[in-house]
Amino acid sequence: MDDIQILIVDYGSQYTLVIGRTLRELGVRGIILPVKKADKWLKHNTPKAVILSGSNWSVHNDGAPGLPKMLDITGKKYLILGICYGMQLLAHKLRGVVEKPFLHREYGPAEVSVNKKHPLFKNVKEKTKVWASHGDTVIALPKGFISIAKSKGIAAMSNKNNRVLGIQFHPEVIDTTEGKKILQNFLTLSKCDKDWNPINLIHQIQKEVLEVVKNKSNVILGFSGGVDSTTLARILSPVLGKRLICVAIDTGGFRENELIELKENAKNAGVKKLIVISAAVEFIKNISKTIDGEEKRKKFRVVYQRIFEKQIKKHNADFIVQGTLATDIIESGKIGQSVMIKTHHNVGLAWKVKDLHPFRNLFKYEVRELARALNLPKSVYERNPFPGPGLYLRVVGTPVSKEKIKLVQEADKTVTDIIKKYGLTKNISQLIVALLGVNSVGVKGDERVYGHSLAIRAVQTADFMTVKGYYFPEKIVNEIISALTKHKNIVRVFFDMTPKPPATTEFE
Numbered sequence: 001m002d003d004i005q006i007l008i009v010d011y012g013s014q015y016t017l018v019i020g021r022t023l024r025e026l027g028v029r030g031i032i033l034p035v036k037k038a039d040k041w042l043k044h045n046t047p048k049a050v051i052l053s054g055s056n057w058s059v060h061n062d063g064a065p066g067l068p069k070m071l072d073i074t075g076k077k078y079l080i081l082g083i084c085y086g087m088q089l090l091a092h093k094l095r096g097v098v099e100k101p102f103l104h105r106e107y108g109p110a111e112v113s114v115n116k117k118h119p120l121f122k123n124v125k126e127k128t129k130v131w132a133s134h135g136d137t138v139i140a141l142p143k144g145f146i147s148i149a150k151s152k153g154i155a156a157m158s159n160k161n162n163r164v165l166g167i168q169f170h171p172e173v174i175d176t177t178e179g180k181k182i183l184q185n186f187l188t189l190s191k192c193d194k195d196w197n198p199i200n201l202i203h204q205i206q207k208e209v210l211e212v213v214k215n216k217s218n219v220i221l222g223f224s225g226g227v228d229s230t231t232l233a234r235i236l237s238p239v240l241g242k243r244l245i246c247v248a249i250d251t252g253g254f255r256e257n258e259l260i261e262l263k264e265n266a267k268n269a270g271v272k273k274l275i276v277i278s279a280a281v282e283f284i285k286n287i288s289k290t291i292d293g294e295e296k297r298k299k300f301r302v303v304y305q306r307i308f309e310k311q312i313k314k315h316n317a318d319f320i321v322q323g324t325l326a327t328d329i330i331e332s333g334k335i336g337q338s339v340m341i342k343t344h345h346n347v348g349l350a351w352k353v354k355d356l357h358p359f360r361n362l363f364k365y366e367v368r369e370l371a372r373a374l375n376l377p378k379s380v381y382e383r384n385p386f387p388g389p390g391l392y393l394r395v396v397g398t399p400v401s402k403e404k405i406k407l408v409q410e411a412d413k414t415v416t417d418i419i420k421k422y423g424l425t426k427n428i429s430q431l432i433v434a435l436l437g438v439n440s441v442g443v444k445g446d447e448r449v450y451g452h453s454l455a456i457r458a459v460q461t462a463d464f465m466t467v468k469g470y471y472f473p474e475k476i477v478n479e480i481i482s483a484l485t486k487h488k489n490i491v492r493v494f495f496d497m498t499p500k501p502p503a504t505t506e507f508e
């Protein structure tokens with residue numbers, strides 16, 4: 001593999017891995033490291049460019065992370081781009097002024113006027129829509145720098161020879177309409193060559209796993225039949241053969257048909273050995289006592305791990321491999337300095353054997369690309385995601401029971417069928433049908449009913465770091481309500497269009 005051309009220094013922004021992904025979409029790989037590791041890495045490597053990520057920190061806070069000591073801040077060795085906190089850090093270090101002016105705070109969509117003559121903004125509209133999320137702002141530039149974009153304040157800066165750059169907004173977020181163009185201009189300026197290619201990555205993953213597991217060990221793969229574990233199984237089965245033992249757990253929280261699809265996808269992936277463990281009773285028993293989302297997730301993990309450890313022992317395996325994605329790792333607070341949003345069922349578990357996460361730097365979007373490159377069927381690479389804890393996360397604010405799971409399972413099928421009937425599947429990245437712990441009064445056939453409420457949430461997104469609520473046409477809203485309230489115990493249906501942030505995709 002060629003040398004890494006771009007170093008991304010992670011200051012803990014939720015968007016750091018999105019920078020890496022966007023660069024890959026533009027054909028270039030990058031390495032993401034927290035400051036101390038970046039410092040060590042820079043001792044032995046000279047990239048073509050360094051990107052400093054955003055952060056929750058203010059440069060004025062005690063303990064705020066600084067620049068890697070080894071960083072050549074003149075920009076002579078490599079191009080430097082500071083994004084948000086990264087720009088503030090550069091400005092602060094080079095004796096500009098960073099403050100928190102009340103009127104300059106921006107959270108969410110904003111409009112910026114750019115200097116089109118600057119190469120960073122080549123072919124970008126003079127007034128362009130961006131995604132901003134910052135309290136601090138650079139209010140005075142360091143000596144030798146010019147402002148190259150404006151919003152309410154300085155939105156971007158550059159030194160005179162265009163080697164040290166700063167942008168206050170986030171070009172990596174999809175809501176920055178021309179963000180990709182800006183990053184492409186940055187790649188052009190840094191003279192990076194294209195070096196990302198899915199086939200190379202597949203070979204790299206096979207090599208990386210083989211190097212670790214060697215020729216003898218058995219490997220357990222946590223298989224759910226979703227795009228991630230199916231693609232991973234497809235990548236590893238040719239090199240591991242029968243030594244790859246795919247273990248699926250029927251948690252009792254599956255959607256209708258999930259088990260059938262899971263088995264089909266194991267075949268699609270060329271899996272030689274699939275073991276399905278039925279564990280619904282064990283999961284319900286452990287999870288039904290709590291309604292707290294985070295507690296539920298933690299209990300789910302304990303049972304999940306217990307079952308896997310048994311299989312690891314039974315099959316004398318030395319490794320467990322999982323299709324964990326970058327998104328799961330970031331939101332579990334396990335990458336760099338990221339804040340914990342929720343405990344994912346399979347991230348950060350202390351296994352008795354070594355655990356491998358070959359997709360740890362990838363996003364769903366990229367895994368779908370790998371699946372396509374591997375000629376897996378469309379039903380795999382276009383499959384909507386479904387969380388490991390399944391329908392347990394979709395009984396919200398009320399204890400989980402077998403009956404409530406069944407009710408959500410049926411409701412999910414009803415709404416999914418309506419979406420399919422209207423050909424809307426392509427427009428929706430994920431559908432969530434949840435039973436809410438809100439019982440209320442209804443009237444059916446002249447009789448009072450005291451029954452359940454359901455929430456319908458359809459979202460659109462590229463990477464699940466941010467999502468937008470999908471608005472169903474009125475006719476379909478009415479059809480969904482009518483179909484769901486036919487159930488004798490359902491009296492109310494709510495539609496949830498809240499974006500992420502501030503909400504998350506799942507309810508808990």
Ligand code: XMP
Nearest residue numbers: 343344345385386387388389464504505506
């Ligand atoms: P959130 O709710 O964090 O969800 O915005 C982002 C994406 O991740 C899925 N998700 C999970 N997937 N185990 C998983 O395998 C989990 O514990 C988990 N929690 C959320 C969620 O369905 C969405 O696609």
